[in-house]
Amino acid sequence: MTALVDAARYSDPQILMDVERLGSMYGNRLSFMRVLLRTISSQQWRISHSLFDLDRQGYGTVVYAIDTPAQRYSLVIFSAYLPDEQRNDRVIADQWDLTMALCEGDISDARMHHLRNNVPLQEAGRLNSRVLVLSRANRSSRNFESVVQALASGKQPPVEQLVQVGYLYRTTAVYGSGKMGMADWGKVRDLFPDFARPFAAEMFTCYLLRQFSIEQAEHIARQRCPDTAVAMSKEIKRYIGIGNATGLGMAPYLIKHPQLIDRWVSVRESALQCVLEQSVLDAELHAKLLRDLDKAAQHLAETHIDDSRQATLNSQARTELQALASWLGDDDSPVLPGELLAQVRQTYCLETQEILVSLLLELYPEIVDEFANQMSVQESLVIDPAMRTSTLMQTIERDYNWALAVDFSAPGAQDIFWYRSAEKLEPRLGEAGVDPGSEWQMRLDIARSVKECANVLQADLAAHPDSTVARFLLRCPQQRPIVRRVQSMAGARCGEIRANLVDADVLPLQLLRCKLAFFGVSKFDPKSRLWVRNTMFQGAPLLQELNEACVDDWYFPLAPTEQVS
Amino acid sequence: MRVSSNELGSLLNRVFEGQGFVDFEAATKQVVWLQQCGLQGLAHLADCVDKLEQSSDSLVQLCDDSAEQMSLNCYHNSTLAVGGAAVDLALSEAMQTGTATLRLEHCHNLIFILQPLAERASRGMNCMAHWQVAGSPVLEHLAIFPAGDSYPNYLVWESLEPAARHRDDTLTLACSDAIEALEDYKEQYCSSGTPYLAQVTAAEFQANERCSLDKGIAVDDAVWQRLCLLGERVLVASTEASRSRGAGPADSGTSGA
Numbered sequence: 087m088t089a090l091v092d093a094a095r096y097s098d099p100q101i102l103m104d105v106e107r108l109g110s111m112y113g114n115r116l117s118f119m120r121v122l123l124r125t126i127s128s129q130q131w132r133i134s135h136s137l138f139d140l141d142r143q144g145y146g147t148v149v150y151a152i153d154t155p156a157q158r159y160s161l162v163i164f165s166a167y168l169p170d171e172q173r174n175d176r177v178i179a180d181q182w183d184l185t186m187a188l189c190e191g192d193i194s195d196a197r198m199h200h201l202r203n204n205v206p207l208q209e210a211g212r213l214n215s216r217v218l219v220l221s222r223a224n225r226s227s228r229n230f231e232s233v234v235q236a237l238a239s240g241k242q243p244p245v246e247q248l249v250q251v252g253y254l255y256r257t258t259a260v261y262g263s264g265k266m267g268m269a270d271w272g273k274v275r276d277l278f279p280d281f282a283r284p285f286a287a288e289m290f291t292c293y294l295l296r297q298f299s300i301e302q303a304e305h306i307a308r309q310r311c312p313d314t315a316v317a318m319s320k321e322i323k324r325y326i327g328i329g330n331a332t333g334l335g336m337a338p339y340l341i342k343h344p345q346l347i348d349r350w351v352s353v354r355e356s357a358l359q360c361v362l363e364q365s366v367l368d369a370e371l372h373a374k375l376l377r378d379l380d381k382a383a384q385h386l387a388e389t390h391i392d393d394s395r396q397a398t399l400n401s402q403a404r405t406e407l408q409a410l411a412s413w414l415g416d417d418d419s420p421v422l423p424g425e426l427l428a429q430v431r432q433t434y435c436l437e438t439q440e441i442l443v444s445l446l447l448e449l450y451p452e453i454v455d456e457f458a459n460q461m462s463v464q465e466s467l468v469i470d471p472a473m474r475t476s477t478l479m480q481t482i483e484r485d486y487n488w489a490l491a492v493d494f495s496a497p498g499a500q501d502i503f504w505y506r507s508a509e510k511l512e513p514r515l516g517e518a519g520v521d522p523g524s525e526w527q528m529r530l531d532i533a534r535s536v537k538e539c540a541n542v543l544q545a546d547l548a549a550h551p552d553s554t555v556a557r558f559l560l561r562c563p564q565q566r567p568i569v570r571r572v573q574s575m576a577g578a579r580c581g582e583i584r585a586n587l588v589d590a591d592v593l594p595l596q597l598l599r600c601k602l603a604f605f606g607v608s609k610f611d612p613k614s615r616l617w618v619r620n621t622m623f624q625g626a627p628l629l630q631e632l633n634e635a636c637v638d639d640w641y642f643p644l645a646p647t648e649q650v651s
Numbered sequence: 652m653r654v655s656s657n658e659l660g661s662l663l664n665r666v667f668e669g670q671g672f673v674d675f676e677a678a679t680k681q682v683v684w685l686q687q688c689g690l691q692g693l694a695h696l697a698d699c700v701d702k703l704e705q706s707s708d709s710l711v712q713l714c715d716d717s718a719e720q721m722s723l724n725c726y727h728n729s730t731l732a733v734g735g736a737a738v739d740l741a742l743s744e745a746m747q748t749g750t751a752t753l754r755l756e757h758c759h760n761l762i763f764i765l766q767p768l769a770e771r772a773s774r775g776m777n778c779m780a781h782w783q784v785a786g787s788p789v790l791e792h793l794a795i796f797p798a799g800d801s802y803p804n805y806l807v808w809e810s811l812e813p814a815a816r817h818r819d820d821t822l823t824l825a826c827s828d829a830i831e832a833l834e835d836y837k838e839q840y841c842s843s844g845t846p847y848l849a850q851v852t853a854a855e856f857q858a859n860e861r862c863s864l865d866k867g868i869a870v871d872d873a874v875w876q877r878l879c880l881l882g883e884r885v886l887v888a889s890t891e892a893s894r895s896r897g898a899g900p901a902d903s904g905t906s907g908a
């Protein structure tokens with residue numbers, strides 16, 4: 087009974103969609119990277135070089151041929167010299183160490199010529215609808231050369247160094263869905279079933295980039311010192327992921343796709359509810375949970391970041407996870423998943439709660455994994471013109487009470503605006519009354535828009551108590567976008583992030599982290615309130631391991647414990 | 652050049668937002684749909700895009716609210732600005748009474764009405780639009796969307812009306828829960844045996860849209876460049892301050908990792 091009570095509470099969108107909770111999420115079995123690797127493994131995709139043409143310094147072209155049961159794709163990678171002073175992770179950069187494109191089919195000479203002339207230009211290039219993903223990456227200035235040098239001299243890279251930065255390359259943008267002339271999402275969804283899940287093609291590109299980064303480092307080491315160079319150990323390879331720098335650009339996506347966000351959060355929550363309904367953990371699951379709690383605590387201990395806020399949260403979560411593991415290990419009482427989560431929710435911080443959610447999902451793959459097929463939705467926001475305005479007002483009061491509760495007259499409540507910079511359309515934050523551009527602010531202020539709409543509607547109801555929405559919108563056309571959203575989201579409990587995004591204290595970082603958690607990244611490393619570094623695919627099975635047997639145990643990855651020489 | 656639906660949509664959003672459209676995403680969908688379906692949405696937009704700037708968003712007035720036929724004064728605005736609201740009105744009335752007819756007067760760029768009609772028809776209401784286009788000869792346009800369909804049967808024929816009587820700023824919308832009611836309208840406008848100058852079937856609309864999705868949308872380079880310029884209006888000039896305070900430190904890429 088306790089579990090059911092807790093389950094009901096946990097399903098409350100007021101709790102689920104709180105921005106601080108969303109900003110505390112971790113990856114889990116339903117994260118897109120995890121689902122992708124399970125798919126590759128189960129379908130036995132074959133991935134090989136169709137071209138490996140790198141010079142002694144590792145510059146040149148590599149093409150991976152990917153054969154799925156459905157069709158062939160090619161990932162084309164161009165590696166070029168980049169002076170250190172030119173290396174910049176921002177969207178506004180125009181040169182990178184490496185650029186790449188995931189394409190359908192084989193790469194003919196003509197296609198290669200076109201790709202070579204356009205992919206390195208990134209946003210300034212033009213692609214076509216046979217290209218699915220465009221991306222670029224920069225070398226880790228701390229890691230790349232030292233890893234190569236270690237391998238060249240016959241040693242393995244020092245693990246301590248990789249604990250600090252667990253990758254050789256960082257992606258700074260991964261474009262899909264029709265950008266720069268590439269295939270629209272509708273085409274990918276309809277014609278490429280291998281990538282017909284959200285961000286599957288983008289995640290796959292990053293996964294192969296990780297493979298390339300390892301192969302390139304080994305290649306340069308061999309070229310540099312053929313007599314002494316060694317291959318990277320399997321343990322080190324597994325520990326190497328792909329770095330990622332994510333900035334403000336990801337935040338508007340969450341606001342502009344409420345139906346998709348509703349689906350992602352709802353599916354995760356549905357899977358969790360099924361887990362919470364399970365009975366007492368048997369000895370095997372109990373032991374696995376204990377191991378996973380230790381693993382998560384150790385993972386946090388190995389997460390080195392400068393941001394004091396996140397470092398404090400990590401430290402607290404680590405302490406709490408250890409306490410939880412200790413308690414579970416010492417107490418012989420039967421453990422019900424629902425009761426356990428209820429107790430943790432009453433006792434521990436959000437980070438700990440969210441880690442436990444991820445770990446509980448790990449206990450029941452046979453229940454959870456099938457939810458992964460439900461992560462897509464065909465989005466459509468449409469006005470219901472026949473609805474009475476009185477019903478519309480009730481809908482607002484029921485679904486957007488959190489927005490109506492915001493006091494926009496409070497100091498700081500409207501101090502921020504979001505806008506697009508003329509510099510490569512980079513999204514930026516401005517300070518109202520200080521920075522120019524507020525007249526062109528992006529419409530991410532859902533709470534403020536809803537509240538304004540409610541005020542207008544209230545006045546309209548007084549004059550027209552029995553009106554349809556269609557007639558209201560003839561009188562007040564400025565309300566069309568927000569009315570469309572409110573009506574379309576009626577009944578969708580998890581689509582709206584419950585925060586005032588124009589408040590002076592807004593933390594865009596929390597929005598970024600939510601989306602990144604659905605991607606499945608780890609090692610969240612905030613660099614300011616506007617952007618975050620993180621690591622993708624750290625600990626994930628290597629390509630050859632996927633073709634043997636998928637070991638889907640790479641959550642909360644840990645550093646190799648034995649130094650391999 | 653060929654562009655994707657996504658990038659065309661993103662650009663048009665900026666264009667319409669820059670021209671003061673509150674519901675700029677709706678206008679964008681109207682143009683993109685028409686272009687994808689092979690009816691030259693961008694060429695039609697290029698013809699009117701400079702005039703759209705004068706549009707405000709307080710746009711229409713219901714001047715005849717009778718049960719037989721409602722009438723909406725659009726004050727010389729474009730269907731890109733008022734089409735959605737007009738279709739919503741016709742649809743809501745039809746949902747209450749079974750059939751509704753709405754006449755849009757002093758309205759322009761009438762062909763853009765097709766996308767909002769397609770959207771509503773696909774949700775279960777029979778919809779129709781009829782209008783005339785000036786020229787020599789005057790042309791009559793009729794689109795009928797059966798309930799549940801996303802694409803119309805679209806007909807164009809030479810008007811039999813004297814040129815002096817035609818109105819090319821007027822459009823008639825009808826929504827009905829009975830397809831027969833719309834067939835009656837069709838016979839009213841187009842007598843049996845009238846030779847069509849053009850006919851686009853629902854299957855052809857669908858094939859064109861599919862082809863656009865597969866191969867990209869063909870766009871005239873000059874039109875694209877013009878739209879890119881218009882879309883710049885909503886972009887805010889970059890400064891050193893905005894670069895560092897608004898989007899993270901300028902040296903983020905060289906901070907040592």
